[in-house]
Every structure is written in structure tokens, then in C-alpha cells.
Amino acid sequence: MSAKDVIIALDFPTREEALGFLDQFPAGEKPFVKIGMELFYAEGPQMVREIKSRGHRIFLDLKLHDIPNTVGRAMAVLSRLDVDMVNLHASGASAMMRAALEGLTRPDGTRPILIAVTQLTSTDAATLKNELLIDTPMAETVMAYAKNAADSGLDGVVCSPLEAALVKEQCGESFLTVTPGIRFADSTVGDQKRIMTPEKAGRSGCDYIVVGRPITQAADPVAAYRRAVTDFFG
Numbered sequence: 001m002s003a004k005d006v007i008i009a010l011d012f013p014t015r016e017e018a019l020g021f022l023d024q025f026p027a028g029e030k031p032f033v034k035i036g037m038e039l040f041y042a043e044g045p046q047m048v049r050e051i052k053s054r055g056h057r058i059f060l061d062l063k064l065h066d067i068p069n070t071v072g073r074a075m076a077v078l079s080r081l082d083v084d085m086v087n088l089h090a091s092g093a094s095a096m097m098r099a100a101l102e103g104l105t106r107p108d109g110t111r112p113i114l115i116a117v118t119q120l121t122s123t124d125a126a127t128l129k130n131e132l133l134i135d136t137p138m139a140e141t142v143m144a145y146a147k148n149a150a151d152s153g154l155d156g157v158v159c160s161p162l163e164a165a166l167v168k169e170q171c172g173e174s175f176l177t178v179t180p181g182i183r184f185a186d187s188t189v190g191d192q193k194r195i196m197t198p199e200k201a202g203r204s205g206c207d208y209i210v211v212g213r214p215i216t217q218a219a220d221p222v223a224a225y226r227r228a229v230t231d232f233f234g
């Protein structure tokens with residue numbers, strides 16, 4: 001199931017801003033986009049349908065995390081939206097991930113790609129140890145979560161690009177790595193901690209890179225997106 005692409009994080013507070021952003025692209029250029037909590041909570045499922053009807057592939061990034069029954073039932077609702085990828089937190093553990101997979105699978109056996117967030121790219125080693133009270137080093141923690149996700153039947157993980165190669169090595173080449181924490185060398189880093197350039201991510205086992213502010217806040221977002229694509233694909 002391996003693929004490679006740049007996903008734009010459509011982190012906007014309104015429909016108008018999200019569509020205004022997409023309108024800057026020529027008609028034939030349809031980037032893969034991510035709809036996260038901000039836009040989904042503001043505009044709801046209709047926003048997903050509208051962007052899908054414009055021809056974009058969609059990663060619905062709601063990071064579900066609850067008891068297995070709740071997550072399974074919520075995934076069954078999300079499966080009725082025609083999205084390409086959805087996610088949950090691997091820290092919800094294997095019973096939750098298996099329930100999610102079951103809920104997401106439509107009667108005809110099809111389903112969106114399901115991936116698990118390992119450790120947020122805004123978490124550094126000190127926060128992992130001192131606040132989350134996880135004594136295992138970051139790479140090992142990500143790997144344990146990734147293996148649990150793989151064993152639960154998921155398609156891949158969200159991890160930082162720094163861990164992508166190891167995830168591939170341990171979970172297999174077809175196990176997807178979806179990696180935020182992407183910054184151009186001249187980007188503002190902001191709240192991200194485990195980062196990499198698109199160029200290096202392209203050589204590090206990342207299937208999909210997720211890029212938000214370096215594109216959405218750029219003076220010329222279309223040029224910034226194309227720069228990410230060119231750098232990522234080498």
C-alpha cells in the first residue's frame with residue numbers, strides 16, 4: 001500500500017479561509033489535504049464533503065482516543081464520509097485500535113487508511129520523560145507503539161520523520177509512515193520539536209509528509225507547496 005505524497009494541513013478556522021486557500025491552486029492541481037480539529041469542529045462533515053467534491057484526497061486528522069466501544073462507533077460514522085485516511089492515538093492501546101478497524105470497515109469490506117499517532121512531533125525527550133513519565137527513549141517508545149498498531153492490523157503510523165526509517169525497518173516497507181514536523185531550512189519552527197526538511201524526509205522512509213504553516217502561512221503558498229513536493233521527491 002506504499003505511496004508517497006505531500007499532504008497540506010488545512011489548519012484554518014473557517015470554510016471561507018480554507019476554500020480561499022485552495023482557490024489559489026490552478027484547476028488541475030489538487031493537493032492531498034488534511035482536515036484537522038480546527039476546521040472540522042468549526043464547519044463539520046459538510047466541509048469534508050465539499051473539499052472531496054472538489055477532487056482532493058483527504059486525511060481526516062481527528063486523533064480519536066477513547067474506550068474501544070466509543071471509538072469503534074465513532075469510526076463507523078466517519079467511514080460514511082468519503083475520506084482517504086483517518087487516525088487515532090496508539091496510546092488508546094490495541095483493543096481500541098482493533099475496535100476502530102472493525103467500526104471503520106464498510107459492509108462491502110472497503111475502508112479508509114487507518115493510522116495511529118505514536119508520539120506527537122511537538123513532544124521532545126524531556127517532555128516524554130518528565131511530563132508523560134515515559135522512561136523509555138523516544139525512538140523505542142515510537143517503535144513499541146508502531147508495532148502495537150501493526151499487530152492490531154492498522155496501516156501505518158504518524159511519527160516524526162526522525163523515526164520513519166526505523167519504523168519501516170521494524171514494521172515492514174508497506175507499513176505507512178505519515179510524518180508531520182516538516183520544516184524548510186528557512187522556516188519558523190514554532191511548536192514542533194522533532195523536525196526535518198522535506199528533502200531529508202524524502203530520503204528517510206517517509207511515505208507522506210504533512211506540511212502546514214510552512215505552506216499555509218507562506219507569502220506564496222502555491223510556490224511553497226511546489227517547493228515541498230520538489231524537495232520531497234528529490
Ligand SMILES: O=c1ccn([C@@H]2O[C@H](COP(=O)(O)O)[C@@H](O)[C@H]2O)c(=O)[nH]1
Binds near residue numbers: 121211214
Ligand atoms: O504528531 C503530530 C500529529 C499531527 N500533527 C498535525 O500536523 C500538522 C502540522 O502543521 P505545521 O503547521 O506544519 O506544524 C498540524 O495540523 C498538526 O495538528 C503534528 O504536527 N504532529
